[in-house]
Amino acid sequence: RKEVEQDPGPFNVPEGATVAFNCTYSNSASQSFFWYRQDCRKEPKLLMSVYSSGNEDGRFTAQLNRASQYISLLIRDSKLSDSATYLCVVPIKAAGNKLTFGGGTRVLVKP
Amino acid sequence: DTGVSQDPRHKITKRGQNVTFRCDPISEHNRLYWYRQTLGQGPEFLTYFQNEAQLEKSRLLSDRFSAERPKGSFSTLEIQRTEQGDSAMYLCASSSRLAGEIRGTGELFFGEGSRLTVL
Numbered sequence: 001r002k003e004v005e006q007d008p009g010p011f012n013v014p015e016g017a018t019v020a021f022n023c024t025y026s027n028s029a030s031q032s033f034f035w036y037r038q039d040c041r042k043e044p045k046l047l048m049s050v051y052s053s054g055n056e057d058g059r060f061t062a063q064l065n066r067a068s069q070y071i072s073l074l075i076r077d078s079k080l081s082d083s084a085t086y087l088c089v090v091p092i093k094a095a096g097n098k099l100t101f102g103g104g105t106r107v108l109v110k111p
Numbered sequence: 112d113t114g115v116s117q118d119p120r121h122k123i124t125k126r127g128q129n130v131t132f133r134c135d136p137i138s139e140h141n142r143l144y145w146y147r148q149t150l151g152q153g154p155e156f157l158t159y160f161q162n163e164a165q166l167e168k169s170r171l172l173s174d175r176f177s178a179e180r181p182k183g184s185f186s187t188l189e190i191q192r193t194e195q196g197d198s199a200m201y202l203c204a205s206s207s208r209l210a211g212e213i214r215g216t217g218e219l220f221f222g223e224g225s226r227l228t229v230l
Contacts (some may be wrong), residue, residue, distance in 0.1 A: 004153075006153075034218075035162035037152075042223070043222060043223050043224060044154065044202075044221055045221070046218045046219070049218075078211070087154075098156050098159060099144075099156070099219060101146075101153035101155070101156075103152050103153045104152075
């Protein structure tokens with residue numbers, strides 16, 4: 001099993017709609033989690049950190065479910081500019097807390 | 112520009128040649144990471160430096176790969192005897208906190224990457 005797994009998508013989302021997707025992780029000792037955003041042919045950039053049960057930042061909400069070992073990202077009122085790949089990132093404690101990236105979930109927001 | 116810079120941005124080489132990439136991190140960051148990313152995949156961890164010490168190296172990194180950070184500032188990643196499977200985007204990132212520390216964001220600041228094509 002991969003350490004961090006994501007549905008690759010793409011999720012085709014009408015502008016203004018809500019989209020949500022999950023990321024599962026295998027290391028139960030992980031304490032903090034991150035969502036990064038990567039635009040086409042660009043470098044990844046931090047979107048949100050998740051330390052406890054969840055975090056909200058404007059239209060973006062990240063939730064953590066430790067029992068089932070997954071985190072989710074929800075985007076409300078989707079904008080065309082939200083089209084990107086969303087990378088789930090988990091520090092693997094047994095590996096010196098190196099940040100391990102999932103394969104990414106591609107989101108396409110269409111007018 | 113005070114972000115992470117990488118050079119060259121693009122490199123095309125023939126199989127069997129050696130290539131070297133350079134990364135200049137954000138100046139106050141003492142941690143530096145190298146990742147590799149192929150199309151449709153997330154970045155894969157290669158190696159990590161804290162100052163000049165290489166603290167971790169992925170099992171993905173064969174002995175053809177070597178990385179250095181001689182003075183704790185810029186870093187180089189060398190690939191010897193390149194193979195077609197080495198074709199990828201090589202991303203460098205830096206941070207001021209250990210990734211995953213509870214009190215820190217663990218935010219990695221990435222450079223724009225060095226794209227390698229091995230013919």
